[in-house]
Amino acid sequence: AEYYFQKSAQLSPKQGEAYFQWGKMYFNLGDMTKTKIKLERALLLIPNNRNVYAFSGLFYILTGDVSKGTTLLQKAVDLGHQIDLVELKDILDSLEESKGRQELEQFYQSLIKNS
Secondary structure, eight states, rough: HHHHHHHHHHTTTTHHHHHHHHHHHHHHHHHHHHHHEEEEEEHHTTTTHHHHHHHHHHHHTTTTTTHHHHHHHHHHHHHTTTOHHHHHHHHHHSOSSHHHHHHHHHHHHHHHHOO
């Protein structure tokens, strides 16, 4: 798969969807450094893609940057993405008590109010 993503990026370097899928592949492989690089590239290339914002938001929350994650998730919602509240609640429940948890809890509650 790596080979095909590289080829796709070479043939269409401004095609953000390839970087998005490439980032998801790295996420599934557990390589968070490469995931971040590919997702950031996808966000630059396709700045109004709600799916990229949603996945990137969840990625940042799961890797500890709750502030950036909730910002990206809010952008996804603003673009019309329907956040899976059950998935978000599961993530919220897995976070330890921290400032990040409180921030995510507030975001979660605002989503519930607005749905």
